[in-house]
Amino acid sequence: xxxxxxxxxxxxxxxxxxxxxxxxxxxxxxxxxxxxxxxxxxxxxxxxxxxxxxxxxxxxxxxxxxxxxxxxxxxxxxxxxxxxxxxxxxxxxxxxxxxxxxxxxxxxxxxxxxxxxxxxxxxxxxxxxxxxxxxxxxxxxxxxxxxxxxxxxxxxxxxxxxxxxx
Numbered sequence: 001x002x003x004x005x006x007x008x009x010x011x012x013x014x015x016x017x018x019x020x021x022x023x024x025x026x027x028x029x030x031x032x033x034x035x036x037x038x039x040x041x042x043x044x045x046x047x048x049x050x051x052x053x054x055x056x057x058x059x060x061x062x063x064x065x066x067x068x069x070x071x072x073x074x075x076x077x078x079x080x081x082x083x084x085x086x087x088x089x090x091x092x093x094x095x096x097x098x099x100x101x102x103x104x105x106x107x108x109x110x111x112x113x114x115x116x117x118x119x120x121x122x123x124x125x126x127x128x129x130x131x132x133x134x135x136x137x138x139x140x141x142x143x144x145x146x147x148x149x150x151x152x153x154x155x156x157x158x159x160x161x162x163x164x165x166x
Contacts (some may be wrong), residue, residue: 001105003112005124006058006070013060013067014049015040017097024098025153031155033137052093059112061105068100071109072115080154081128081161091127110144117166124163128152129162138162 006014018039026036039045056074062101072093076083081090091113096105105106117125129137134145138148145163153159 001068001103002062003059003108004062006060008050008053009051010058010060010067010070011053013069014053014093014095015046017043017067017070017095017098018049020098021138022097022102030133030136030149032132048095055092056090057116058107059116061109063100063103063105066115067097069094069096069105069109069112071095073113077126078128079109080152080159081126084124084126086124087122088124088126088141089113090121091125092115094127106140107108114145114164114166123166125166126161126163128159128161131158137162 011133020037020039022034025033039049043145052072054063057070058072061069070093071091074090074092075088076142077090078092094109113125121132127146131138132135133159141162142148146164148160149163151159152161
């Protein structure tokens with residue numbers, strides 16, 4: 001696996017990863033996270049991905065030369081989260097193509113986020129995620145060194161904010 005710098009040119013691949021993830025979530029009965037329709041077919045969702053990729057450096061994990069996951073790091077959180085009272089790096093996007101599930105792609109990207117946070121001499125790495133689905137995603141971030149800090153809701157979508165000291 002290699003992690004490379006990404007950017008706007010990777011948006012089609014990222015949308016493909018989002019579509020793959022939505023399809024997998026639907027088969028798991030977890031429609032509450034990202035809905036049931038492909039991201040690429042929803043203009044507002046596509047615009048959100050474009051805005052997110054523009055918010056900070058994007059990193060692409062490749063497995064055998066194929067884009068397997070994507071992560072965007074930003075100096076500030078998503079608009080519905082209050083900024084920290086100290087400098088932070090915020091994981092604004094983390095998505096894995098479902099074909100690469102279970103191969104450590106997400107954990108590798110999160111480890112890269114820790115390294116990038118250190119490289120910037122910042123002590124706080126945060127992420128927010130879907131808190132429904134029996135808390136599976138929250139547990140995933142816990143296994144990757146994050147600690148839940150506060151819950152929130154956006155238009156009925158249950159969320160969890162998590163932090164990791166670096």
